[in-house]
Amino acid sequence: MLSTLFETLPVGVVAEDSDRNVLAVNDHLLDLFELPGAPEDVHGADCVQMAEQVSDMFVESNRFVERINQLVSDREPTDNEQLVFHDDRIFERDYRPVELPDGDGHLWVYKDISEQDEQRRRYEAVFNQTYQFTGLLEPDGTVLEANDTVLEFGGLDRDEVVGQNMWELPLFQNSQATRDRAQSAVERAADGDFVHHELRLQGTDREAIIDFSVRPVTDEQGSVRFLVPEGHEITDRKEHERALQRERDRLDEFAGVLSHDLRNPLNLAEARLEFVQEECDSEHLPVIETALDRMDRLTEDALWLAREGREIGSLDAVVLHDTIDTAWNIVADNASHAELHYADDGFSTATIEADDDRLGRLLENLFRNAIEHGGNEVTVTVGTMDDGFYVEDDGPGLPEERRDSVFTAGYSTSEDGTGFGLSIVKQVAEAHGWDVGLTESEAGGARFDITGVETTSTDE
Incomplete structure (x- = not known):
């Protein structure tokens, strides 16, 4: 009769008689401890030997047997004692002393809570191990839970938060406007709306700007069961x-x-x-x-x-060769002996995604820089690279220790220069997501590499 009752339970159960022999056991317990046979085969077995047999499965094997003996001796009920297997499974054990017709008996219940513990760890990781402010509310705004981030920021204890209306918490008392907006957000979310705006919350030692939202959680019928307030600090931003x-x-x-x-x-x-x-x-x-x-x-x-320097307009497919020629004609108009050469055929139909006006400005300043430093008879060469293009000249170049300074606004080594040209080049490049670097050309002049440029088509 007792064994039949045990078989209906979703946990492992074993009852011992006064001699510490198995009085009844169910299949679930045998499965949990990987014991062979059926419940009727184990009936009458020595429980002390069984405990020693399975003790090696536990991380604290010696403690497993000692604790059983202690509980039997003290006959003190216990609940939810955790036991950890070597394979990372986690059990809970309950013990109850029982009175039998022929003497004292013992009832043991073992529950595999590995899945529950994993869910708990995931909950902790999502809910508490985060810089996000979050909690759980009843639809009327009563706080059911608040995570550690909220409590630490406000210098609050969980006991003084749970059961309060959210907008009554000290976090929202820095102004009536903050309090009213928080209450309004809860009321709108309780009607099924997702509410999102900024709030200033009062912490223990500072006020912070929070990107704040309240999200309703509904059941299958669409009724709001809970509210989830969330937020992250955007004060620095x-x-x-x-x-x-x-x-x-x-x-x-x-x-x-x-x-x-x-x-x-x-x-x-x-x-x-x-x-x-x-x-x-x-x-x-x-x-x-x-x-x-x-x-x-x-x-x-x-x-x-x-x-205009820090922003670009719409990006279009720009034929690089055409933009280069246009920029050169504008700049070299007063330097009739200066020459522009193409190092390869990669420009003939190469197109890139760019703001054509800004790209033209970049090239004009590179060409103007070459003419200002190399003179009216300078030769400027442009060529392609795997991830961009370069512009180089046969002018005097620039010593390596001074190359980092040329992109600074106002810096110029030419009496005719404005000091802004290469700063414009750098800003246009960065606005497109490109990089610009200065090295020495093969002729000893300056070479500017524009990289990070995605070419959309080229000659085969």
Whole structure:
């Protein structure tokens, strides 16, 4: 009768009589301990010997037998004692002393909780071992659980959080606006909406900006059963965004000065110079014209950096050969003896994904840099590489120790240079996700490698 009852249980069960012999056992226990035979074969067996037989399966083998003997001696009930197998299985053991007609007996229950323990570890990994703020709420906003990240940030104990309305927690008491938005988020989520916005939460020693959301969890009928509030801190990101905005504002102000306060008198000076050149001839006029031209380029480059240098427009399939030729014709117009050579045929139909205007600006500045340093008879060569292209010249080049400085805005080794050209090259390249490097050309001049460029088609 007792064995038949045991067989209906989903756990391993064994009952001992007063002599520590098996009174009843079920198949589940034999399977758990990998014991041979059927329950009727084990009936009457010595339980002490059985315990010693299976003890080696446990990590603490000696402790397994000692603990059984201690429980039998003390006859103190125990629940959920954990036992770990060498194969990483985890068991729980319950013990109950029982009174039998012929003396004291013992009842043992063994449960394999390996799957439950794995689920618990996964829960811990997802819920607590994270920098994410998360918890669990009743639909009315009552806190059922909060993870360690929330508790540590707020300096709170779990006991003082569970059972409270979320918006009543100290985290939300830095302002009435924060409290109201949190309550509104819970109420909307309870109606089935996913709510997402930013909140300022009050921690133990600081206020933080949180990307905050409340997600409803529904049953099969669509009824909201729980709410999951989640969030991650974005304080640093928001401060960075504000810093970038302040920089943009300063650049816009600077661009305004260039485009109005400086450009207007410069245009006036250029116009008056034309009148003077028509009325008289002087050796000083060409010098003035050159200075005004340089000021105009300085203004144009600085204005471009301030307004356009860090961003690119739409990317299109650009025929590289055409953009190179156009840029060269613009720059070499006043250097009729300068020459442009193609090192290979890779440019004939090669196309890349680029902003054509920005790419043209990059090439113009590389060509202008070559002419300014190499003179009007410089030879500029362009060629392809596996992941980009290069532009090199046969000019004087630049010592290795000074090459890292050339991309800094304002740096120039030429009296005619603005100091902004190579800074523009670097910014355009980076805006496309490309890299630009400076080395020495085969002729001893400067070579600029533009890499990280994906060529979309080439000649076969």
